Amino acid sequence: MKRYLLILALIATAALSVLPLRADNTNAMAGMAMTNAPAAAAPAAPAPAAPAANNDPAGANTTGTRADVPNLIVSEPAALTGDDLKDTNKVAAYTAAKKAFDDYTAQANKEPLAMQLADTVGHNKIAINFVWTLVTGFLVMFMQAGFALVETGLCRHKNAAHTMTMNMMIYPLGMLGFYICGFAFMFGGVGAPGAGTLGTCTSLSHELTWTIFGKPFGIIGTHGFFLTGDTYDAGLFCLFLFQMVFMDTTATIPTGAAAERWKFSAFMLYGAFIGTVMYPVFGNWVWGGGWLSQLGINFGLGHGHVDFAGSSVVHMQGGVIALIFAWLIGPRYGKYNKDGSINPMPAHNIPMAILGTFILAFGWFGFNPGSTLSGTDLRIAVVATNTMLASATGCLGALLWMWFRRGKPDPSMACNGMLAGLVAITCPCAFVSAFGAVALGLVSGLLVVESVFFFDKLKIDDPVGAISVHGVNGAWGCLSLGLFADGTYGQGWNGAHWFKLANGAYQMMDPSMAPKDATEMGVLGLFYGGGMSQFWAEFVGVATCFITLSILSIIVYKIVEVTIGNRVTEEVEIEGLDIPEMGVEGYFGVVANKTAETPHVREKAHHQMG
Amino acid sequence: MKKIEAIIKPFKLEEVKDALGEVGIEGMTVSEVKGFGRQKGHTEIYRGSEYTVDFLPKIKIELVVADNQVEAAIGAIVKSAKSGKIGDGKVFVSGVEQAVRIRTEEKGDSAV
Numbered sequence: 070m071k072r073y074l075l076i077l078a079l080i081a082t083a084a085l086s087v088l089p090l091r092a093d094n095t096n097a098m099a100g101m102a103m104t105n106a107p108a109a110a111a112p113a114a115p116a117p118a119a120p121a122a123n124n125d126p127a128g129a130n131t132t133g134t135r136a137d138v139p140n141l142i143v144s145e146p147a148a149l150t151g152d153d154l155k156d157t158n159k160v161a162a163y164t165a166a167k168k169a170f171d172d173y174t175a176q177a178n179k180e181p182l183a184m185q186l187a188d189t190v191g192h193n194k195i196a197i198n199f200v201w202t203l204v205t206g207f208l209v210m211f212m213q214a215g216f217a218l219v220e221t222g223l224c225r226h227k228n229a230a231h232t233m234t235m236n237m238m239i240y241p242l243g244m245l246g247f248y249i250c251g252f253a254f255m256f257g258g259v260g261a262p263g264a265g266t267l268g269t270c271t272s273l274s275h276e277l278t279w280t281i282f283g284k285p286f287g288i289i290g291t292h293g294f295f296l297t298g299d300t301y302d303a304g305l306f307c308l309f310l311f312q313m314v315f316m317d318t319t320a321t322i323p324t325g326a327a328a329e330r331w332k333f334s335a336f337m338l339y340g341a342f343i344g345t346v347m348y349p350v351f352g353n354w355v356w357g358g359g360w361l362s363q364l365g366i367n368f369g370l371g372h373g374h375v376d377f378a379g380s381s382v383v384h385m386q387g388g389v390i391a392l393i394f395a396w397l398i399g400p401r402y403g404k405y406n407k408d409g410s411i412n413p414m415p416a417h418n419i420p421m422a423i424l425g426t427f428i429l430a431f432g433w434f435g436f437n438p439g440s441t442l443s444g445t446d447l448r449i450a451v452v453a454t455n456t457m458l459a460s461a462t463g464c465l466g467a468l469l470w471m472w473f474r475r476g477k478p479d480p481s482m483a484c485n486g487m488l489a490g491l492v493a494i495t496c497p498c499a500f501v502s503a504f505g506a507v508a509l510g511l512v513s514g515l516l517v518v519e520s521v522f523f524f525d526k527l528k529i530d531d532p533v534g535a536i537s538v539h540g541v542n543g544a545w546g547c548l549s550l551g552l553f554a555d556g557t558y559g560q561g562w563n564g565a566h567w568f569k570l571a572n573g574a575y576q577m578m579d580p581s582m583a584p585k586d587a588t589e590m591g592v593l594g595l596f597y598g599g600g601m602s603q604f605w606a607e608f609v610g611v612a613t614c615f616i617t618l619s620i621l622s623i624i625v626y627k628i629v630e631v632t633i634g635n636r637v638t639e640e641v642e643i644e645g646l647d648i649p650e651m652g653v654e655g656y657f658g659v660v661a662n663k664t665a666e667t668p669h670v671r672e673k674a675h676h677q678m679g
Numbered sequence: 680m681k682k683i684e685a686i687i688k689p690f691k692l693e694e695v696k697d698a699l700g701e702v703g704i705e706g707m708t709v710s711e712v713k714g715f716g717r718q719k720g721h722t723e724i725y726r727g728s729e730y731t732v733d734f735l736p737k738i739k740i741e742l743v744v745a746d747n748q749v750e751a752a753i754g755a756i757v758k759s760a761k762s763g764k765i766g767d768g769k770v771f772v773s774g775v776e777q778a779v780r781i782r783t784e785e786k787g788d789s790a791v
Contacts, residue, residue, distance in 0.1 A: 413725040
């Protein structure tokens with residue numbers, strides 16, 4: 070019976086994924102309006118009729134031209150339509166701009182070399198951005214190895230093949246789900262890739278938008294399925310690759326929390342859901358031009374929910390899924406005694422865990438600086454340095470705090486601490502100073518230790534600390550941006566423009582209305598004079614992430630539970646998952662200390678008995 | 680013939696092997712075992728939680744010797760394996776009914 074339900078579910082999913090191919094257009098439904106979603110920069114002009122497709126699969130035609138160096142050229146002004154034709158100010162402005170453009174065109178025709186140079190400069194600029202985005206994307210892909218090593222090192226010898234293979238298979242599973250529909254859901258309405266850093270293709274201009282409280286709420290993208298049609302563009306492929314490796318980072322986090330008792334088939338079914346639907350929904354709301362990014366221009370909350378490289382979009386999403394799965398699947402056999410005390414199951418390979426941590430830290434140099442999607446945005450140096458600094462205080466803070474609290478400098482906690490610092494800095498990395506990075510990294514080191522104790526008190530068994538590293542510190546990372554952002558970067562983020570006035574006031578206004586002596590600020594947090602506005606935007610994002618992913622995780626877990634079941638039997642768990650689930654031992658031929666691997670459940674902790 | 684089983688601390692193995700060689704015993708079988716006596720285990724801590732390790736790693740040496748070598752063998756083992764600290768181990772002696780050298784099919788004392 071369960072198998073038939075599963076087959077039915079798979080057919081339904083396949084059918085549903087085909088439907089959007091036919092439906093991604095500008096149909097208006099009652100109460101909903103389609104609009105071009107604002108990208109991360111200035112809001113788009115009023116939506117005209119759907120423009121002709123301008124995708125460039127070869128990357129040789131329209132990708133990287135003089136249009137990408139707007140400071141070197143004069144662009145044709147957008148033609149006025151409808152009511153604008155009656156506005157004398159707008160007509161005057163258009164006429165002046167059109168004359169400037171005509172004069173420029175006449176001059177350009179007399180200087181062909183200058184125009185060729187402009188095209189070459191534009192091409193090289195975009196090329197630098199392509200190379201940067203792709204290479205940093207490759208670094209993030211390498212983090213899959215880091216996660217695999219950390220998780221397997223922190224789990225037991227008898228589950229090594231199973232833990233490693235989950236981390237292996239999540240890569241293709243998540244990727245294909247993202248290719249089929251996840252990317253379309255998340256970025257279908259994002260506009261030009263990287264807000265223009267990767268070319269000017271406009272194919273991703275389909276966002277399902279609902280009007281709520283009189284404001285446009287971007288809900289989900291509806292274009293870009295299977296990367297076909299006008300999505301076949303060099304810049305969009307660059308964006309896809311980069312975003313896909315971020316999605317796979319989320320996807321691999323729950324494998325650590327549910328390790329050592331998760332059926333491999335159940336994990337595979339989860340893998341089908343993560344790239345297709347679980348990750349892209351919240352992702353669209355923050356990075357796809359959806360409603361969380363518009364909290365600034367819609368409701369005056371800072372620059373909207375800002376998340377530079379994904380403390381909430383990537384890490385907290387993964388952490389919440391990890392929390393729900395670890396909670397629902399239950400603790401490992403023997404983990405807790407009857408009085409709630411803990412029987413530790415020590416890591417079987419500390420060197421592997423530390424190596425994995427360093428690989429992750431290295432990959433993070435792709436994760437954070439790469440999120441500029443631009444090698445010509447020289448803030449990348451600040452981003453990279455902030456990332457590094459937070460990893461250091463996170464690592465040291467966790468090690469020292471654990472040493473102080475419980476008497477030994479636990480290596481696994483040093484690993485968790487470095488990763489916690491990296492997770493926390495991921496959101497604010499572009500917006501804080503070195504001091505901010507060091508400070509928030511230190512807090513994350515302390516936070517990860519205390520939260521590991523906390524979840525054990527709740528009897529939620531997390532073999533690798535995934536919930537504490539990614540969930541708790543993903544949330545802290547976003548909230549810390551609301552505190553530590555210092556205003557030196559991010560002017561116009563998410564379309565919101567905030568100005569510091571001469572009288573000291575700090576407020577949001579349209580740039581054309583700003584007084585001459587006002588200074589436009591970047592993203593600004595509480596400690597640097599920004600008030601609570603940005604903090605509340607981050608809080609709304611964090612709360613939304615927790616609620617949304619909890620619901621989605623519970624649904625997915627239950628679907629798997631009623632079809633094939635999530636947890637292995639007690640016999641399999643005690644024997645070790647390698648042979649029963651995978652058919653092969655991780656370390657065939659290596660004799661291991663089998664008896665110490667499975668604790669005995671007692672009334673109270675062994676060391677407290679007599 | 681007698682079988683001598685000695686449970687010793689692992690780091691003493693080389694010393695015991697050398698001492699047995701000095702009294703003319705050249706063959707033995709060694710296995711890695713765990714155990715405890717009155718030494719008891721110790722408490723470790725992982726990720727802030729304590730756990731007890733009752734079983735300590737030891738080495739078991741097994742040798743079969745002719746009756747006239749037993750006292751010399753025991754003396755060599757005890758002298759070289761002793762550290763004076765708790766957990767030094769024990770020596771057991773039991774009788775062996777028969778022994779065969781596989782290569783030559785010799786039996787009895789000439790097989791050990």
